[in-house]
Amino acid sequence: MSLVLHGYWRSSAAYRVRIALALKGLEYQPVSHDLRGGAQHAPAYRALAPQALVPALEADGQVLTQSLAILEWLEETHPAPALLPAGAGERAIVRAMALCVACDIHPLNNLRVLQVLKHDLGLDEAARDRWVARWIGEGFAALETMVARHGGQYCFGDEPGLADCCLVPQIYNARRFGVDLEPYPRLVAIDGACQALAAFAAAAPENQPDAPGPDA
Amino acid sequence: MSLVLHGYWRSSAAYRVRIALALKGLEYQPVSHDLRGGAQHAPAYRALAPQALVPALEADGQVLTQSLAILEWLEETHPAPALLPAGAGERAIVRAMALCVACDIHPLNNLRVLQVLKHDLGLDEAARDRWVARWIGEGFAALETMVARHGGQYCFGDEPGLADCCLVPQIYNARRFGVDLEPYPRLVAIDGACQALAAFAAAAPENQPDAPGPDA
Numbered sequence: 135m136s137l138v139l140h141g142y143w144r145s146s147a148a149y150r151v152r153i154a155l156a157l158k159g160l161e162y163q164p165v166s167h168d169l170r171g172g173a174q175h176a177p178a179y180r181a182l183a184p185q186a187l188v189p190a191l192e193a194d195g196q197v198l199t200q201s202l203a204i205l206e207w208l209e210e211t212h213p214a215p216a217l218l219p220a221g222a223g224e225r226a227i228v229r230a231m232a233l234c235v236a237c238d239i240h241p242l243n244n245l246r247v248l249q250v251l252k253h254d255l256g257l258d259e260a261a262r263d264r265w266v267a268r269w270i271g272e273g274f275a276a277l278e279t280m281v282a283r284h285g286g287q288y289c290f291g292d293e294p295g296l297a298d299c300c301l302v303p304q305i306y307n308a309r310r311f312g313v314d315l316e317p318y319p320r321l322v323a324i325d326g327a328c329q330a331l332a333a334f335a336a337a338a339p340e341n342q343p344d345a346p347g348p349d350a
Numbered sequence: 351m352s353l354v355l356h357g358y359w360r361s362s363a364a365y366r367v368r369i370a371l372a373l374k375g376l377e378y379q380p381v382s383h384d385l386r387g388g389a390q391h392a393p394a395y396r397a398l399a400p401q402a403l404v405p406a407l408e409a410d411g412q413v414l415t416q417s418l419a420i421l422e423w424l425e426e427t428h429p430a431p432a433l434l435p436a437g438a439g440e441r442a443i444v445r446a447m448a449l450c451v452a453c454d455i456h457p458l459n460n461l462r463v464l465q466v467l468k469h470d471l472g473l474d475e476a477a478r479d480r481w482v483a484r485w486i487g488e489g490f491a492a493l494e495t496m497v498a499r500h501g502g503q504y505c506f507g508d509e510p511g512l513a514d515c516c517l518v519p520q521i522y523n524a525r526r527f528g529v530d531l532e533p534y535p536r537l538v539a540i541d542g543a544c545q546a547l548a549a550f551a552a553a554a555p556e557n558q559p560d561a562p563g564p565d566a
């Protein structure tokens with residue numbers, strides 16, 4: 135199967151898909167769209183991905199969008215190693231953790247929203263950072279409780295999975311915006327366990343071909 | 351199986367789950383939490399649902415949160431009638447449509463965000479409505495393209511499914527905030543087809559026991 139991943143080194147949603155591809159040992163061709171320059175709005179890309187967001191995954195000609203739909207597709211087409219546990223109840227818990235990040239933290243803080251806050255609502259950098267920290271804080275507080283109930287070395291038990299694919303990029307974003315992570319020791323520990331795995335390292339923003347070099 | 355749905359008549363995410371329960375012919379006991387009064391923050395509810403959001407579904411003692419995780423759980427435990435098509439590629443398309451609403455439209459416009467826009471950022475009602483209309487407009491424009499490619503009588507083909515469970519509550523919200531729906535004739539037609547089904551009518555906000563009466 136030929137896989138092409140449309141993404142951007144610092145896109146949190148593309149980062150999730152890179153982790154899953156690496157966990158499943160799948161090779162892919164990366165195509166970078168410079169979100170800062172608005173490349174995702176080019177007509178050719180919008181024809182592929184009507185929301186003009188990254189990531190999009192081309193798989194033998196079919197174009198898949200929305201990172202969680204892509205992760206579920208990867209799980210269905212390449213079941214091993216599994217990103218979801220076997221039982222429906224356990225799968226629901228893992229998906230709820232992933233959606234806590236993917237619905238209730240990340241979309242409030244992504245680039246298009248931050249641009250509106252700045253250019254349309256006139257928020258300065260400090261107000262923007264308070265906005266970001268608020269939604270990360272509310273979501274992480276809930277996630278910390280959820281992993282206390284269900285987690286182990288990773289978000290759910292002792293194997294990395296769908297929730298970790300979402301948590302690690304969100305922790306990366308939190309650090310980028312200077313959010314205090316001390317209230318979430320379990321999440322920080324899980325992030326550390328994930329970072330020690332080769333799949334997560336391969337997917338990290340700074341290790342992508344379109345990442346700026348250390349002097350940039 | 352004993353099902354208890356924690357919700358609120360006007361919650362868009364609870365509305366999704368009500369539709370799915372009705373499509374699958376499942377009885378449930380509704381428990382209402384008055385979001386306007388902050389009932390979802392009560393310690394007893396937060397112990398069940400750490401994010402303090404509705405919906406939550408209690409199923410034989412297990413508590414499920416996040417509407418899309420609940421919909422996937424319903425699909426896995428009660429497969430007929432199906433909310434997702436059979437093939438992985440088709441399932442990915444339906445999930446992408448659902449996530450376009452659930453990640454990129456709804457979370458930007460839900461109650462907790464509108465409260466911050468008003469009380470913390472000082473937006474007046476007109477500015478708030480522009481904010482709401484912007485994200486609904488961006489998302490609906492993409493969805494209109496997606497249903498043109500993949501839809502029929504409903505979002506995907508001619509059976510109602512997961513994407514319709516998300517679209518119809520979002521159309522309800524759009525009307526509530528006075529968003530112009532004329533640019534999205536396909537979405538409006540799908541909403542109309544859905545509203546004609548008994549399951550969608552049973553799930554509608556105004557038909558819930560906690561909805562205010564016509565004189566309220």
